[in-house]
Amino acid sequence: MSTQTRDAAIVGIHEYPSRDVEKLVSPLQIKAACAAAALKDAGLNWSDVDAIYDASDGSAMSGLTIAEYFGIKPRVIDTTAVGGSSYEFHAAHAKRDIAAGRAKVALLTYGSTAHSNAMAIGVGGRGMGTTPADNMESFAGMTLVANYAMAARRHMHEYGTTAEQLAEISVATRMHAMRNPEAVQAMKDLEFLDIRETTISDVVNSRMIADPLRLLECCMISDGGGAVVIASPEVARNCRTKPVWIIGSGEATKYPENGGDITRSAAIMSAPQAFGEAGVRPDELDIAMIYDSFSITVLTILEDLGFCAKGEGGPWVEGGRLRFDRPADGPALNTDGGGLSSNHPGMRGIFLLIEAARQLRGESTSQVPGAALAVAHGNGGMLGSRHTAGTIILARD
Amino acid sequence: MADPQRPLPTLNEHDSHAFWQATKNKELKFQRCANCQTLVFFPRSHCTGCTDGDLTWHTASGLGTVYSYSVVRQSYHPFFRSKAPYVVAWIDLDEGPRLLSNVEVSDPAEVSVGQRVQVHWEEHDELCIPLFAPVR
Structure with a gap:
């Protein structure tokens, strides 16, 4: 039986337009600019905010720093920091806090200058000795890309998944990016060599980074940020925007286990919780905003969310099924262009909420006509070893 | 240098x-x-299976199986950049622990999922690093 409640809604959104700020602004400034724009989008002001959610991306002791920097005095402070999925966790917590009467207007922000700082996120080394696990693993030189590649390799081994099937993710996402002027500008600013729609052949012939993952299966490293405002029904009724209701949420973790299965992500635990709470099935969804750090992340999570059975993701995505103009075939994937081709400053989770809300408001550059239901699924940390999963189900008014 | x-x-x-x-x-x-017989790896001071933990140390044979692997072709770390391409792998030791290490081969194409591997040791001043190679 569905326990769906419509007690909290996304009422304001903003994505920072630039992906290359040339060190002219700080992450904190990006967060504040996005917060102001998202509040304005909703028709609210700083003084309306009584709850802040922060993944410690701009400062240490962020629950304090952010409140002072924004100039607000929140009654709820949540600094859950679980990687790129933090914003799905924040949205889940904001709904709970609002439903419990602890807050009326929740503000989620993100800001990063990963590109300007030349951060080698994907192929950088990992720190030694910061945790017991690091001290056991860092000698082996596993890059972040290689971590995901291990999941892809095992998926191929167990289920016969092919490079061409994984490439479908990149091709659909790039197609959507080419329709999004901010994504096209991002690729120009980040000096992509060939800014156009891609083919399966383009992807499987691009340079190998960590077998079996190739360049066009890896997300970009950009600057950027965003903000999301979540409000109670009473507040939402008076906002300028159409409310986008949070109707289900799930949270989970996964880490390496002796004898464990790395073809299954933590989404297998967060998704049933979220879909059960929402009282909807995966096949009813119009939009799938899934954290596309790499092609394999999306393929694995499509299965784990229940769009198809485990191991059947490869055949399932074939033939351009994930494109926005194929609504009869299932959900449109990452209609903003995703982390692969639009925006990935390190923790992409907030953009999943933002683009899902755009779709349910009818404002996407790759709009699915009449989109009514969406999932935003964040994967934080690393797919092939330790990660978190946050699933949010959204519905239009 | x-x-x-x-x-x-x-x-x-x-x-x-x-x-x-x-x-x-x-x-x-x-x-x-x-x-409670729970296998604990990586090492810890507490048992993850019960609250009356009584952890005892055992020595693995050094034989195992490649669970999954990747060939790293790009790394910003100076040492690993000098080694590229190299193979990182999750290795399931016969006794149960899953360990991250390198499979050392002259050609990365020699490595496969399910391959039998054996430990060998890279010596350093205060410790040795467990690396693996295919069982011949």
Whole structure:
């Protein structure tokens, strides 16, 4: 039986337009600019905010720093920091806090200058000795890309998944990016060599980074940020925007286990919780905003969310099924262009909420006509070893 | 300029100290709980299976199977950049622990999922690093 409640809604959104700020602004400034724009989008002001959610991306002791920097005095402070999925966790917590009467207007922000700082996120080394696990693993030189590649390799081994099937993710996402002027500008600013729609052949012939993952299966490293405002029904009724209701949420973790299965992500635990709470099935969804750090992340999570059975993701995505103009075939994937081709400053989770809300408001550059239901699924940390999963189900008014 | 060096673990990390100390004698150690039989790896001071944990140390044979792997072709770390392309792998030891290491081969195409591998040791001053190679 569905326990769906419509007690909290996304009422304001903003994505920072630039992906290359040339060190002219700080992450904190990006967060504040996005917060102001998202509040304005909703028709609210700083003084309306009584709850802040922060993944410690701009400062240490962020629950304090952010409140002072924004100039607000929140009654709820949540600094859950679980990687790129933090914003799905924040949205889940904001709904709970609002439903419990602890807050009326929740503000989620993100800001990063990963590109300007030349951060080698994907192929950088990992720190030694910061945790017991690091001290056991860092000698082996596993890059972040290689971590995901291990999941892809095992998926191929167990289920016969092919490079061409994984490439479908990149091709659909790039197609959507080419329709999004901010994504096209991002690729120009980040000096992509060939800014156009891609083919399966383009992807499987691009340079190998960590077998079996190739360049066009890896997300970009950009600057950027965003903000999301979540409000109670009473507040939402008076906002300028159409409310986008949070109707289900799930949270989970996964880490390496002796004898464990790395073809299954933590989404297998967060998704049933979220879909059960929402009282909807995966096949009813119009939009799938899934954290596309790499092609394999999306393929694995499509299965784990229940769009198809485990191991059947490869055949399932074939033939351009994930494109926005194929609504009869299932959900449109990452209609903003995703982390692969639009925006990935390190923790992409907030953009999943933002683009899902755009779709349910009818404002996407790759709009699915009449989109009514969406999932935003964040994967934080690393797919092939330790990660978190946050699933949010959204519905239009 | 000196050749770039592999980043080495510290012996001063509380949970993994005993593991790395044993590598000096080329022993691959893991823990099992005498109370509930739970296999604990990476090493810890508490049992993850019960609250009456009684962890005891055991020595693995050094034989295992490649669970999954990747060939790293790009790394910003000076040592690993000098090694590329190289193979990182999750290795399931026959006794149960899953360990991250390198499979050392002349051609990465020699490595496959399910392949049998055996440990060998890279010697350093205070410890040895467990690396693997295909069983011939």
